[in-house]
Amino acid sequence: MNSQIFNRIKTRAIPWIVPVLLLILWQAAAELDWINQRVLPAPSNVIQAGWRLLISGELGHHLYASFWRAATGFAIGAGLGLLLGLITGLSRIGEALFDTSLQMLRNIPPLAILPLVILWFGIDEPAKIFLVAFGTLFPVYLNTYHGIRSLDKDLLEMARSYDVSGKALLLHVVLPGALPSILVGVRYALSIAWIILIVAETLATNSGIGYLAANAREFMQTDVVVLSILLYALLGKAVDILVRRLEQRCLRWHPSYFHSQQGASA
Amino acid sequence: MKLHHPTERPQIRLEGLSRNFGARTVLDSLELKIPQGQFLAVVGRSGCGKSTLLRLLAGLDQPNGGTIAQPEGQTVRVMFQDARLLPWKSVLDNVALGLKTDQVKRARAALAEVGLAERAHEWPTRLSGGQRQRVALARALAHRPDLLLLDEPLGALDALTRLEMQGLIERLWLAHGCTTVLVTHDVREAVTLADRVVLIEQGKVTVDLAIDLPRSRQIADPRFVALEQQLLARLLHGQVAARPANTVCASSATSYPKAELNTLVEQAG
Numbered sequence: 001m002n003s004q005i006f007n008r009i010k011t012r013a014i015p016w017i018v019p020v021l022l023l024i025l026w027q028a029a030a031e032l033d034w035i036n037q038r039v040l041p042a043p044s045n046v047i048q049a050g051w052r053l054l055i056s057g058e059l060g061h062h063l064y065a066s067f068w069r070a071a072t073g074f075a076i077g078a079g080l081g082l083l084l085g086l087i088t089g090l091s092r093i094g095e096a097l098f099d100t101s102l103q104m105l106r107n108i109p110p111l112a113i114l115p116l117v118i119l120w121f122g123i124d125e126p127a128k129i130f131l132v133a134f135g136t137l138f139p140v141y142l143n144t145y146h147g148i149r150s151l152d153k154d155l156l157e158m159a160r161s162y163d164v165s166g167k168a169l170l171l172h173v174v175l176p177g178a179l180p181s182i183l184v185g186v187r188y189a190l191s192i193a194w195i196i197l198i199v200a201e202t203l204a205t206n207s208g209i210g211y212l213a214a215n216a217r218e219f220m221q222t223d224v225v226v227l228s229i230l231l232y233a234l235l236g237k238a239v240d241i242l243v244r245r246l247e248q249r250c251l252r253w254h255p256s257y258f259h260s261q262q263g264a265s266a
Numbered sequence: 267m268k269l270h271h272p273t274e275r276p277q278i279r280l281e282g283l284s285r286n287f288g289a290r291t292v293l294d295s296l297e298l299k300i301p302q303g304q305f306l307a308v309v310g311r312s313g314c315g316k317s318t319l320l321r322l323l324a325g326l327d328q329p330n331g332g333t334i335a336q337p338e339g340q341t342v343r344v345m346f347q348d349a350r351l352l353p354w355k356s357v358l359d360n361v362a363l364g365l366k367t368d369q370v371k372r373a374r375a376a377l378a379e380v381g382l383a384e385r386a387h388e389w390p391t392r393l394s395g396g397q398r399q400r401v402a403l404a405r406a407l408a409h410r411p412d413l414l415l416l417d418e419p420l421g422a423l424d425a426l427t428r429l430e431m432q433g434l435i436e437r438l439w440l441a442h443g444c445t446t447v448l449v450t451h452d453v454r455e456a457v458t459l460a461d462r463v464v465l466i467e468q469g470k471v472t473v474d475l476a477i478d479l480p481r482s483r484q485i486a487d488p489r490f491v492a493l494e495q496q497l498l499a500r501l502l503h504g505q506v507a508a509r510p511a512n513t514v515c516a517s518s519a520t521s522y523p524k525a526e527l528n529t530l531v532e533q534a535g
Contacts, residue, residue: 154348155350155352161326161342162363162405163364168364172355172363173352253389
């Protein structure tokens with residue numbers, strides 16, 4: 001029993017050894033004046049800056065603004081991607097109609113259309129949400145389409161011969177079968193959402209983590225710049241953990257997730 | 267319990283049934299009548315068209331010519347060589363696939379029949395090959411089919427599990443009494459289970475043999491052995507004729523051909 005708990009703590013702790021060691025090294029280097037504080041502030045300064053912004057409420061405000069943009073853009077982009085993926089995956093006509101166009105659009109880097117987006121939407125919220133949606137649509141679309149098209153034909157044939165069709169076929173066979181692939185798309189889309197958001201928020205805005213960084217750069221506040229970068233890293237990690245949980249929940253039938261199921265019941 | 271239906275009118279009639287894939291003719295004006303409740307085994311070499319015949323019966327494929335006359339509204343269920351269980355559904359939900367919500371207790375009953383009631387809530391990937399096939403059998407039976415089609419269902423199992431499964435299939439067939447068509451390459455399996463064995467060669471039925479032995483059958487019974495040998499000899503006949511004279515089969519034509527020897531070894535072991 002005790003060794004079980006110890007083992008669990010051990011497996012939880014191991015991934016954090018390297019980051020913590022790097023932080024200690026960094027702090028020591030700053031204390032010993034090996035690095036110029038103007039170039040790279042000490043971790044303690046970054047934490048102080050974080051605390052200051054947290055108390056003033058600025059941090060919460062900017063975090064919420066970024067999160068809201070990412071969530072809205074992702075919901076629109078991933079939703080459309082899923083819908084289009086279902087259409088092209090399930091119907092030959094849908095595939096003929098949309099797939100070529102989507103494959104062409106997919107090759108446009110989202111940030112390449114930035115000038116056009118600013119002309120269309122100005123520099124307000126819709127522009128950023130559009131960019132995030134544009135960036136997240138394609139990974140979800142491609143993986144949904146691919147997931148459906150690479151479904152086991154034998155299973156589909158079996159389902160049809162057992163009179164499973166229409167909505168039941170979609171819910172019980174097609175979607176669960178394509179889900180591992182769709183979730184890969186979702187994970188990929190989420191990381192793209194953050195990348196696009198960082199750039200969009202540094203360009204023109206008055207809220208969000210990107211703004212926090214850009215603004216701090218104007219005033220040479222390297223501690224806040226580093227804080228913003230770390231916030232992106234932490235948020236990215238948080239979202240990744242969320243998707244992993246989702247995968248473990250949705251794909252618990254999958255042999256590669258058996259171990260985590262056992263871990264949860266232990 | 268009625269085991270044989272010699273005078274019953276045919277319920278399924280295949281007339282002039284043809285199927286070709288490109289230039290290759292798989293079924294060539296095949297004629298076959300299957301009486302209701304019969305356990306029919308279809309044997310033949312690989313690629314002789316026996317699985318194609320089954321797929322046509324199941325409606326999974328369409329013939330190029332000829333007709334299949336089946337009773338209206340008949341429920342047909344297939345058990346495939348690979349279990350084809352949905353890995354994302356529990357064992358019980360797999361058995362209940364395609365059943366209406368008020369029929370789900372049938373799934374439990376079917377699962378109990380194949381002896382896997384206690385595994386109802388596990389994932390199919392946790393089961394052994396034999397257990398998966400039992401689940402697939404339960405899934406087919408839960409629909410109470412009028413026609414049960416078995417497409418080499420035991421082909422991928424080890425010898426011992428195969429024997430167990432044969433016993434299970436026979437027991438459940440006797441209990442349910444549905445018309446059953448078993449496609450197999452294993453002559454002994456066909457003679458063990460079926461009321462009647464047909465051999466398909468060059469897309470036609472060339473041997474139609476009634477197996478009039480009491481169940482459950484003993485493979486050491488001389489009549490069993492005779493029927494098995496008769497079918498094997500016919501199956502191997504084409505092979506011996508087609509092969510050059512210096513092969514093993516041709517040189518040992520008077521003693522046991524190789525495949526027969528293998529089955530004898532299996533029997534001894």
